[in-house]
Amino acid sequence: MRKVAIIGVGMTKFGENWDKSFRGMVTEAGVKAIQDAKVKGDEISAGYVGTMASGSLVGQEHAGALIADYMGLNPIPITRVEGACASGSLALRQGVMAVASGLHDLVVVGGVEKMTDLDTAAVSQILGGAGDQEWELFMGATFPGLYAFMARRHMHEYGTTEEMLASVAVKNHANGAHNKYAQFQREITIEQALNAKMVADPLKILDCSPITDGAAAVVLAPLDSASSYTEKPIEILASEQASGTLALHDREDLTSIKAAKIAGQNAYRKAGIAPKDIDVAEVHDCFTIAEIVATEDLGFFAPGQGGPAALEGKTKIGGEIAVNTSGGLKATGHPVGATGVKQACEVAWQLRGEREEAQVEDAEYALTHNVGGSGATAVVHLYKRGY
């Protein structure tokens, strides 16, 4: 297997992009990534795109063909992959496998979601499809509700508090304030987070990631030829995916996402590194509790210590481990299919040292953690500065 590197990244502004379409956004991100990689369109030989629900959100299936067409990449094969909110990372993993196997040399990977063309209740229902439609959502559960189940257990078993949850939102908003692509580029206070409107007790509106439009893309190349395109290739050390039960109620333990734990452990083993080696991590904070669980599942903190760690500032830039320097899903926004690819963009910028105010000093190793649904799909990638 060949080693794989990211040679170019690009993304649209995340937010309520009223003036931008599904095809417009993915084209914009793809073109930016190809330009950033300094490759010609003709050199790209395949593409993978992650979108969770383009069919329900904008009525457009067949996203691969649409993107090949609008990016001017016909006739190369572009394939859509779907794994709910982990669709972006699944697309990245497909791209990594295609390059690693030698099947393709230069591959473009995109992630996109256009979510604001429908009202909130309709979007909630579509996102609900990431859970067990017949046995969770039909019964009246919502995604905030499922993560609230996890939060309640975490509080019950470890004494995690609402203030700890709120501190995750405060930190991610602070990071988002330094990200020009973020939906929310403003800081919030812990009081604002604690007093926000209830969504699914104990999760309030500021514990939840928003509904967002956006797209992100990366260009992959074999590591050994990456330096002919860019001075700062980012090596992908591991790309691991694991599955868990579709329904949350079938999980033995609600304080952890087992699939994420397994994907993380496999990734560390493949890369030959440990959690303590990671300088910067983009984790799937669709809800504040999800970031706390992620930092425990990924081995940054012991089970039950994720909450106190967040409250004590250990996950801030300059803390023990910088988590969600982009602002995470919370502040950057969460266009579901785009999130996994956006995470790769953020860590690539960090490892290249291009994040200015949000730069983690001497960042050498990075991790991205992307979760589908309430944890039925989990994807972990590890990255290393390749220069």
Place this chain on the structure above:
Amino acid sequence: MAGIVGYGAYVPKYRIKSETIAEVWGEDPDRIQKGLGIMEKAVPASDEDSATLSVEAARIAMKRAQVSPSEIGAVYVGSESHPYAVKPTATMVAQALGTIPNLTAADLEFACKAGTAGMQMCMGMVDSSMVKYGLAIGADTAQGRPGDALEYSAAAGAAAYLIGQDSESLAVIEDTFSYTTDTPDFWRRSKSDYPSHGGRFTGEPAYFKHVQGAFNGLMEKMDEKIENYDHFIFHQPNAKFPKAVAKKLGVSKEKIEPGMLVPTIGNTYSGNAPLALANVLDHAKPGERIFVTSFGSGAGSDAFSIQVTDKIEERRRDGYPLSHFIENKEYVTYAIYAKLRKKYKGM
């Protein structure tokens, strides 16, 4: 002869006080409470309807009867608030109880007496050996027009009776008699949300005439006397009418007291006399005799002579007594009541 093999009753958790309703319409709460004798009424949750109330009551009846669901040959649900205009409540209930598919089922409607009409049908089917067991349910989530006198009384509840052979019954139904005429005292046209009624006309020519007709008819048919009964149940549209009819007929207050539910839960329509009977059965001793007279507007009355057997104590050990549901209550404001009953436009 047929009898009651199992019974169960259910009342929703929410209550609204008469004074809460009176306050909205500028009525004197004392006058309402004294006049109608209704202190509060049961209000269904927004996810309850006559089908769900029926299932709750019937599951208790089944638990008590310890009969295999497959042996039930008939299910009749009497209600004036069936969830669908067309699509039988009885099929939902039969499915939820597991009595499907070898049975006959149908919905009944006869204002407040559709539940007792179902009991009579099951008695006939058991007596003729057409079925081994028949299940008769009276259930309603009655609606009163906002501001109308009925708003104080229209309530929700259900009672279910599994009818079978007298030899295995907890109470034997000795005989029944009905009295029916065309009397337009209360009605609801098919596209109306709320019923209309004839005001004072609902009294003498409707309630009193029919209740007395059925009562006297059965007494004469059986050659029985009031003193041979321990309990009397008369349909309770309010607390005033059953007391007045008892007085006219010479039945003492003490003998109607155990079945008087209307002051605390309101008028549960098709559930009315069946729920009252359930409350009496919850406390009755073997050998006691109960005389039940239901009334349904439109109009008609069904009278039953019932004798409790020594199986009662063992059977009622299982399942919640009606008092469990009556005592487990939560009061709501008029605004919440209007939300639960979907009285707001746009809901």
Place this chain on the structure above:
Amino acid sequence: MKESISLTWRRIPERYKMLGSHCTTCDAHYFPPRMVCPACRRKGKIEQFEFSGNGKIYSFTEIHAAPSGFENQVPYVMAIVELDEGTRCTGQIVDACCKDLKIGDPVEGTFRKILSDDPEGPIHYGFKFRLKK
């Protein structure tokens, strides 16, 4: 939320009576029903099993932002219930609000409307839970 008639109809036995499955090989109970025992796979023998509906609250939440079809019910309580037979399922806790509940509280099954907001559509019924008093 809309659900097709045929889908609802297929689910009626499971939703009305909590019919799930039991693997006689490993004695595990499953609700909702499964065709294959995920623990035993081909060695597993699946039979139909009716759950009592009794259990304990494993986790719970109160939903304030509802998906379409549930808007008129907010706020409503959802829980993951640990059934006495040893599996968990998701359902609504009726006649209760968040402050009434704690993890471990006993519940019993009840039968309620789940979705009924479409005035022209069918009414969907099924199991929910209530606190055992």
